[in-house]
Amino acid sequence: MTVRQETVPAAHGGIYAALPRMLSLLLALALTGIILTYPRALGHTSHGMLSLTMLGICAGFIHGVGFIPETRLWRLLFGPWVAWALMGLGLWLLLNS
Secondary structure, three states, rough: OOOOOOOOOOOHHHHHHHHHHHHHHHHHHHHHHHHOOOOHOOOOOOOHHHHHHHHHHHHHHHOOOOOOOOOOHHHHHHHHHHHHHHHHHHHHHHHHO
């Protein structure tokens, strides 16, 4: 079995550098910790909004550990821009509840 060397797509530029990845990972860890330790903070949130927040957290972990999906659709869905937007939505939901 051969292991392919994963390369960063050239079109993404510096978004896969260490600092943006660290931001994704820390934000995902913080939101996960808040949701797990204080679930009542999102008690009045709709299921759809919470699902989007969880998708953002998952995408934040995927980007934060440095995994880059090969398929464009998965790269777009689990990319940093979607992750940051959905984690921002989750943060906004936490601050407004």
